[in-house]
Amino acid sequence: MPEPEFLKIVRCPACGGDSVYAPKNLYRPFCSARCKNNDFGAWASEAFRMPADAPPEDGVFGDPKLQQ
Numbered sequence: 001m002p003e004p005e006f007l008k009i010v011r012c013p014a015c016g017g018d019s020v021y022a023p024k025n026l027y028r029p030f031c032s033a034r035c036k037n038n039d040f041g042a043w044a045s046e047a048f049r050m051p052a053d054a055p056p057e058d059g060v061f062g063d064p065k066l067q068q
Helices: 033-044
Strands: 009-011 018-020
Touching: none
Parallel strands: none
Antiparallel strands: 009 018
16 A cells, blocks of 8 residues: 655745645745746846945955055
8 A cells, every 4th residue: 555645835935825845846845837937037137135245335345464
C-alpha cells in the first residue's frame, strides 16, 4: 500500500495566500505563475534593493590610508 502524501502548505511570498510546497507545484514557493512573475518583475526592475549608506556626493572614495 503506498504511503499517504502529506502536503506542506506555505504562505505565498507575493500574495500571502496558501501555496502547496511540493514538486507538483511548478511555481513553488509561489501559488501561481502570476505571483512568480510579479516577484521576478520586482527583482528585474530593482524594486527589491538592500539599503546602503551611500557616502556623501562630495566625499573622497578609496583607501582611507591614501586620503591623507
